[in-house]
Amino acid sequence: MSLISSISVRQFRNFSKYEARFDPGLNLIIGANGTGKSSLLEAISLNALSKSFRVHRDQVCIKEGESYFQTETIWKKGETEHKVQVNYLKDKGKNIIFDDAPLEKFSDLIGYFPLVIQSPENSALTDGGSKEKRNFFDRLFVQSSRTYLYHYQQYHQLLRQRNALLKELKLKKKLQYDPRLEFIDEKMIVPAWQISSFRKEKIQQFSLRFCQAFNESFSRYEAEIRFQPSLNSIGFGDYESEFRQRCQKNLESDILLSRSLSGPQSDRFSFLLNRQPLESTASQGERKLWITLMKLSEGEMIAAETEEKPLFLLDDLFAELDLENSFTIVQRILNQQQVIITSTDLADISKHKIDAIEPNLKVLNLP
Amino acid sequence: MSLISSISVRQFRNFSKYEARFDPGLNLIIGANGTGKSSLLEAISLNALSKSFRVHRDQVCIKEGESYFQTETIWKKGETEHKVQVNYLKDKGKNIIFDDAPLEKFSDLIGYFPLVIQSPENSALTDGGSKEKRNFFDRLFVQSSRTYLYHYQQYHQLLRQRNALLKELKLKKKLQYDPRLEFIDEKMIVPAWQISSFRKEKIQQFSLRFCQAFNESFSRYEAEIRFQPSLNSIGFGDYESEFRQRCQKNLESDILLSRSLSGPQSDRFSFLLNRQPLESTASQGERKLWITLMKLSEGEMIAAETEEKPLFLLDDLFAELDLENSFTIVQRILNQQQVIITSTDLADISKHKIDAIEPNLKVLNLP
CATH class of the missing domain: 1.20.1050.90 (RecF/RecN/SMC, N-terminal domain)
Incomplete structure (x- = not known):
């Protein structure tokens, strides 16, 4: 079993500083266009796969005008907590700290916290x-x-x-x-x-x-x-x-x-x-x-x-799906151990009847 | 002034035969995934621009197992009605009939019924x-x-x-x-x-x-x-x-x-x-x-x-937009002379308050 408990980011994309906690089961990130929903998923995946799924050069993730970014995640694997910290400095590049010790080979991280990401980039x-x-x-x-x-x-x-x-x-x-x-x-x-x-x-x-x-x-x-x-x-x-x-x-x-x-x-x-x-x-x-x-x-x-059941990150899941198809998908998603879904609008959630099936879902509202 | 009054298609994409009429102002095409919403827009654009905006080879538009397709549109330009018929035969290629006479140069059609298309293909x-x-x-x-x-x-x-x-x-x-x-x-x-x-x-x-x-x-x-x-x-x-x-x-x-x-x-x-x-x-x-x-x-x-005010074809307009932004967009769209929007769900329309602003909109439900 492996779960994400929390993330905190600094000078990452449009965030100066942001922290969020996640629960097992279904987590929803709600926010208007451009508030950073996808960027939060990007930060999570960066800390699991050692690189961004959206861009080749990590440097792009630094907030405009700043010189570094930092993303920190707390994971739970079985009964043990792990901390992964990714630091990127404009001139010095990236380092990854795993449980307070620097990671020599970034690829050692891959697969340790298994992850499945769906994002609009997948349309290719x-x-x-x-x-x-x-x-x-x-x-x-x-x-x-x-x-x-x-x-x-x-x-x-x-x-x-x-x-x-x-x-x-x-x-x-x-x-x-x-x-x-x-x-x-x-x-x-x-x-x-x-x-x-x-x-x-x-x-x-x-x-x-x-x-x-x-x-x-x-x-x-x-x-x-x-x-x-x-x-x-x-x-x-x-x-x-x-x-x-x-x-x-x-x-x-x-x-x-x-x-x-x-x-x-x-x-x-x-x-x-x-x-x-x-x-x-x-x-x-x-x-x-x-x-x-x-x-x-x-x-x-x-x-x-x-x-190990992977963490699912599903960016803008409901866009383009009709009600019947998204309902079928939601049924399959609710069987998963931990899922984070983004949406522009909480109304989507009731439209797709998710809150009726899963009353304990966690909702994060991005400012 | 140029408007589309109707379209009829045969053996086109997933349609064996389908006809639809349009009004000036806002027209909505509602249908589940895969019912042919985009294909209808494709047929309209084919009859205005002489080729599909989605594919290079028209042949792909023939319904599976058939040997031809036909798309026919009635346009109104000022007080005059015009008929455009596009026929594509598997072995003989395409011909375009404009007001019952074959068109020698397909490109003569371009700009006669001005058109603006937004489709997911535009994301490039x-x-x-x-x-x-x-x-x-x-x-x-x-x-x-x-x-x-x-x-x-x-x-x-x-x-x-x-x-x-x-x-x-x-x-x-x-x-x-x-x-x-x-x-x-x-x-x-x-x-x-x-x-x-x-x-x-x-x-x-x-x-x-x-x-x-x-x-x-x-x-x-x-x-x-x-x-x-x-x-x-x-x-x-x-x-x-x-x-x-x-x-x-x-x-x-x-x-x-x-x-x-x-x-x-x-x-x-x-x-x-x-x-x-x-x-x-x-x-x-x-x-x-x-x-x-x-x-x-x-x-x-x-x-x-x-x-000439162009006809707007907006495929899956609301996907990915938050409420505030789509509302801004809708305000601008309502000023246009004729607009055709597709959506998977009529609930989107009330969510975006379109029916409140424009009670006379025309709704087409695809089976």
Whole structure:
């Protein structure tokens, strides 16, 4: 069991100083446009995942005119309390203090307080691109498996080295296989294989879980998730030789594009609704429902794999959903251990009958 | 004055057959997720702009399993009725029948029934890229000026020829100035200059109008639109020589990228809220407000330029806006001649007090 008890932020986004306490179960953050609802969720996720889900550069989170920000969360894991403090200084960058000791590797934090975030940024997930879909599954897998996290980090470090080397070869106009490239490629095989076989197995499990949830809530629809791995081999021996062959075959294009074409970074995903690509046929509301149910399945899968029920952060959950669909979603959400939902308006809550089902919900009003 | 009186669609998106009538003033389309609210707006815009604002390939609009779609609108312009019929056949493509005669050039339709559309697809407008911003202004200008439309089409036809030629030169590895390229470049100068000087003047006018509207509705904010043209020259003579110089200077990169770097297609725009880029600081609700006010300003500008008040199509207007902001928006909308708004729920309408202000609104319930 892991829960968030409180957060306090300083000079973060539009907040000079703000503190909030959370209860188990359903928590609502109510506030007008621009009062900082999403920023509070961002601060919580920063303290769980070591980086913001909204921006690449943490510096953007500093309040205008200030030189630092600080976010502090108190978590409860079983019977123990933990404190996570993230400090970002304009000139010195970020440090993370875990239970009063500085964290050496930020990624050690990932998965310790499992988290599922739904935000308007997720809409890219249903817009057809494979990158966001890969990111979705990677975020789920790194939180639920230390092994996956390890191989994922190792592989992507090698990939960055490889792409830098390709760029160098392009500048030198050397379109040949370089010994340094071969050295990197050989080191890539094991993590690539680990990522690949993990994905194959777990995406199938996820897909079963998700499609069932989708078809239950939305009986007239048939949902399908397709996974097309970049390399098709089944056993490690075959994978190894296919990987080597591909690296050699794509050499010229890899160098010209300064980008590595084969490997897990090219795995493709597609989402289908009634056998049609989601991006060309589904309405905005149907996409929102798809994403929300994916997020719920993500949480259930994390819970199944790690035996820890994750915290759900759901930003502007009700926008775009009709009454019937949001009611179905709310039913599933009320089974969760701890959920934080933002909304512009408390009237939404009674409209969706949440207060009738869950009279003990906690409401935070942002000024 | 131009109004839409009715639409009927066949085998379009999820509709087998559907007809609807509209009144002047405020029209509401109410329906659950996936009932076709956005598809109806799409059909209306297709009959006014000759193509869908949601997809590039019209074929996607055909109902699954069918071989054609048809959309028919009745418009009133002054005292005269006009009928526009768009037919799309799977194998034969599109034809447009205007008052029972086939239209030779689809673009002749553009601007005849002026239209402003706000849809969730617009969110790209506030996400930092320049392309969507250029598209926004181009759509406004082509509807309000036949001259702009003419030069815009001419320039983009030349640009397509130029890029095809660059691709050819790249394949042949000829990194030199080709006489055919020079021929195209010379023809590009006049339309490029026309587009450029039109944009400079009109964007300033638009910006004044918009920023004033924004600051009125949102007094604690300061909005700013910045326009950075790709070429800076002021008079035609200077522009001409700058254009030539740039084409020669960028020759190698143009060929390597198969893309033309100089000219109006590289004009840049940025949106600032309180002197910060909108994409890094504004909340989702603030972005929605920004887009909605841009759309209202677009409509006012079209009305001022063409003396025709445009039809407003506002898809899921209320999502993401808080009560106060949506009320401000609604006040401005009620001044318009004809508006069609979609929503999942009639309760939204009373929540936003629209029925109290405008008791004669027309409500269409989608099954």
